[in-house]
Amino acid sequence: MNPAQLREFCLSFNAAVEEFPFPSAPGLSTFKVLGKIFAISALEESPLKVALKAEPEIALRQREEHPGVIVPGYHLNKRHWNTVTVGELPARQVRELVEDSYDLVVAGLPRAQRLRLDRD
Secondary structure, three states, rough: HHHHHHHHHOOOOEEEEEEOOOOOOOOEEEEEEEEEEEEEEEEOOOOEEEEEOOHHHHHHHHHHHHOOEEEEEOOOOOEEEEEEEHHHHOOHHHHHHHHHHHHHHHOOOOOHHHHHHHHO
């Protein structure tokens, strides 16, 4: 998966947007759903990495199964975030991790917002 494919996939989710909220890191893309971040990536950097949210137990298991490829989230809550080196995993698996992150963030939204997403 290359940077354009990662961006396209992140933006394919319902109500997903890309923002650049960090003035000190202007190339850092954040992908959000209704204002909540589900993916962070410096798309121009090599190797391509993406930070994704995960359930704490799953995050630990992913790190154990893929040492050096999936690591605790850089500058993020390491209990809930992993940083994934994209090119080291099959594209299908990266898509699953991104989708899981999106779903986890949506599940944490207030009910009214989740219902609004379902109608869009």
